[in-house]
Amino acid sequence: MSEPTLEPQTGPKPATAFVVKSGDARKLLVAGQALHMLAGTAQTNGAYGAVICESVHDKRPIPLHYHDREHDTWLCLRGRLQVWANDSARVLTEGDFAYVQPGDVHSYQCVAPLTRFFGIVAPGGWEGFFDMAGEPWEGNGLPELDHPYDFSKMGPAMGKFDVHPVQQDFAPVANGDATDRVLPEGPASYVLQAGQGARYRFDGHLATVMLNGAISAGALDMVTLEAGRGAAMPALRHATTHVCAYLMDGALELVLDGETHLLHAGDFANIPAGTAYATRVVSGSARWVLTGGNGNGVSLWSRIGTATDVTSYQARSGLLASEAVSVAALEGVDAALV
Numbered sequence: 366m367s368e369p370t371l372e373p374q375t376g377p378k379p380a381t382a383f384v385v386k387s388g389d390a391r392k393l394l395v396a397g398q399a400l401h402m403l404a405g406t407a408q409t410n411g412a413y414g415a416v417i418c419e420s421v422h423d424k425r426p427i428p429l430h431y432h433d434r435e436h437d438t439w440l441c442l443r444g445r446l447q448v449w450a451n452d453s454a455r456v457l458t459e460g461d462f463a464y465v466q467p468g469d470v471h472s473y474q475c476v477a478p479l480t481r482f483f484g485i486v487a488p489g490g491w492e493g494f495f496d497m498a499g500e501p502w503e504g505n506g507l508p509e510l511d512h513p514y515d516f517s518k519m520g521p522a523m524g525k526f527d528v529h530p531v532q533q534d535f536a537p538v539a540n541g542d543a544t545d546r547v548l549p550e551g552p553a554s555y556v557l558q559a560g561q562g563a564r565y566r567f568d569g570h571l572a573t574v575m576l577n578g579a580i581s582a583g584a585l586d587m588v589t590l591e592a593g594r595g596a597a598m599p600a601l602r603h604a605t606t607h608v609c610a611y612l613m614d615g616a617l618e619l620v621l622d623g624e625t626h627l628l629h630a631g632d633f634a635n636i637p638a639g640t641a642y643a644t645r646v647v648s649g650s651a652r653w654v655l656t657g658g659n660g661n662g663v664s665l666w667s668r669i670g671t672a673t674d675v676t677s678y679q680a681r682s683g684l685l686a687s688e689a690v691s692v693a694a695l696e697g698v699d700a701a702l703v
């Protein structure tokens with residue numbers, strides 16, 4: 366398995382399986398925010414770009430804008446992240462998620478000290494915006510609030526990367542309501558509060574669907590998984606779906622293409638289509654997010670699991686991991702037991 370090459374992406378390169386340990390990704394400074402470039406279009410076969418974004422505290426929101434084709438997501442990991450979408454605004458805290466569909470006007474601002482989010486933008490390629498608008502950031506920690514930033518790069522980058530600024534007022538922020546606790550049934554921009562969404566239990570795991578293909582027109586599936594020590598998934602492989610995993614809490618053993626990795630909070634794994642991968646929780650509990658693009662492979666969780674109202678994972682079945690997955694349940698899903 367090769368090491369990640371997260372240099373600016375200039376052309377297609379084959380996607381490889383790799384792990385990026387917390388803090389080891391290439392970093393860019395864009396308008397006071399530090400972007401950790403986890404995977405780009407070359408590593409994901411065009412499916413999406415994956416970043417961690419952190420800020421000491423943004424002075425102002427990103428200008429209101431829309432994209433013709435990009436799907437934007439924010440999963441708040443720490444602090445307070447204000448997100449505007451069309452005529453509404455919410456403050457996200459840890460575990461809250463927001464999705465904005467192409468064409469919808471949006472913005473965001475990190476509004477508490479040291480706010481951090483995991484972001485996926487689909488399809489891949491848009492993350493080149495950060496290379497064009499930003500500068501390399503080698504520092505540990507974050508830039509000071511008054512760190513200089515050359516704003517002259519922002520306009521050309523917006524012009525090149527499908528960012529259409531919109532002159533309108535920022536909506537006032539409102540508290541979340543019941544609509545923030547359910548997934549929309551079709552294409553729509555929305556906020557989903559932590560732990561809400563469609564939940565499924567599967568052999569000691571609790572899977573919470575944050576985004577699915579019905580909402581994102583097939584572009585993305587995102588699922589948060591939580592499980593206790595010993596919970597295991599058998600080796601699976603997707604024919605077309607590109608998957609990545611980002612660990613939020615605990616420790617997870619990941620067997621990736623036959624190589625065993627121990628992931629801790631903040632670690633990221635890139636899992637291209639065709640790569641066999643299996644997971645086992647090796648701490649008291651663990652929580653991670655799986656993102657799938659270029660296919661519906663990550664939707665397997667809503668197919669093999671049992672829909673539930675409970676909000677925590679349950680005991681394991683005691684079956685071998687490979688016996689717990691019903692092959693029939695995978696029909697129509699881009700996932701196969703290895």
Ligand SMILES: O=C(Oc1cc(O)cc(O)c1C(=O)O)c1ccc(O)c(O)c1
Pocket residue numbers: 395396416418427428430436437438439483484485486523528
């Ligand atoms: O960083 C994201 O977006 C932007 C940041 C800027 O400094 C200027 C911009 O115009 C944008 C933009 O969205 O166009 C970003 C990062 C991560 C993520 O998941 C996103 O959805 C957006």
